[in-house]
Amino acid sequence: MxxxxxxxxxxxxxxxxxxxxxxxxxxxxxxxxxxxxxxxxxxxxxxxxxxxxxxxxxxxxxxxxxxxxxxxxxxxxxxxxxxxxxxxxxxxxxxxxxxxxxxxxxxxxxxxxxxxxxxxxxVPGWTRQVEQVSDLLMFAVGLVLTVAMAAVAVEEQRGRARLAELSAAAERNRVARDIHDGLGHHLTAVSVLLEKASAFRDRDPAVADRALDDARESARRALDDVRRSVRTLREPFRLASALSELTRGLKVTLDCAGDESGYDPAVLLAVYRAAQEGITNALRHARASAVSVEVHCGQSNARLVVADDGRGFAGPEGFGLRGMRERVALVGGAVEVHSEPDAGTRLVVTVPRSAAS
CATH class of the missing domain: 1.20.1440 (de novo design (two linked rop proteins))
Incomplete structure (x- = not known):
């Protein structure tokens, strides 16, 4: 210091x-x-x-x-x-x-x-002279104020250091969520498509070739997603087009409605990451055969629903869902998860038009 x-x-x-x-x-x-x-x-x-x-x-x-x-x-x-x-x-x-x-x-x-x-x-006899005694008292007062000022300055610098540490931790968490939500989804898609290509290699080579092409495209989108995270999304973000690319080649039906213009970019990104997490969980963990994604951007808020027919769950939530809740909470939104064993999962995310300040 x-x-x-x-x-x-x-x-x-x-x-x-x-x-x-x-x-x-x-x-x-x-x-x-x-x-x-x-x-x-x-x-x-x-x-x-x-x-x-x-x-x-x-x-x-x-x-x-x-x-x-x-x-x-x-x-x-x-x-x-x-x-x-x-x-x-x-x-x-x-x-x-x-x-x-x-x-x-x-x-x-x-x-x-x-x-x-x-x-x-x-100064002989200084203790009986007002000027010297006054100087000594003022010096003593100055010492007290000096030590007090130093104490305040030290605490302020420590507070700034702690704030910097918290900011760094928040940024690390953001990067971790981006990696998990973005790269994790695309790698899951690549894995699913490669399994599909392997399964159809002998029975239907054309289907296998299409699956390989989709896997390559998903890998390319994974690289784009990493670059987007590094640039912190400086370019304009379009939710509908991003979701369309996200679900391309997967067993996912997509329905986007409403007008996303005027929405806070942080809100749209939170919806996108939530959709990524929901789709990834459905394909990788729930082993769903069908997944639907519905997004509606209304006048005051946006609503995302990701539903699947997978095996569901009843246990504690993993890192992905916890990270999603944190991300959505940062923009003032809420997350609901409805799931039962062998009854599928329904994820509902609601966020306001503008991020919470």
């Missing part, structure tokens, strides 16, 4: 302006080490960010902390305005991101102690 990148340059600029003003107005002497120290601090920040883009390792972080502390002491000693004391706040702030809260608080207390020692050595 990195500290807030704009904070250090802002404080360097404020200290530089304050020191120059103090020198010009005669409010305090400013030695050349003042500007040189600020330039060195800027260079340390630049080198660290270029050398360690994401996170500074422990040992270099300790060395850089020591270098920064020494430079801040040099700048503060050369600044007659006293404004440079604010740079000490950067030490516990940066330490919080690398070493944690305990080290940051301890470093902050050390900085406060250094300010007290400096007052004790340079």
């Amino acid at each position: 990195r500290p807030v990148p704009w904070l250090s340059p802002l404080l360097y600029a404020v200290v530089l302006v304050a020191g120059c003003y103090a020198a010009l107005a005669g409010l305090g002497a400013v030695r050349p080490e003042f500007v040189a120290g600020l330039v060195a601090l800027v260079l340390v920040d630049v080198v660290e960010r270029r050398r360690y883009r994401d996170r500074t390792p422990f040992t270099p972080a300790v060395a850089l902390l020591v270098v920064r502390a020494a430079l801040v002491v040099v700048v503060a000693a050369a600044d007659g305005s006293g404004m440079s004391r604010v740079l000490f706040l950067l030490l516990p702030f940066g330490a919080y991101f690398v070493f944690g809260r305990v080290v940051a608080i301890a470093l902050g207390l050390g900085c406060a102690a250094l300010v007290v020692v400096t007052f004790q050595a340079t």
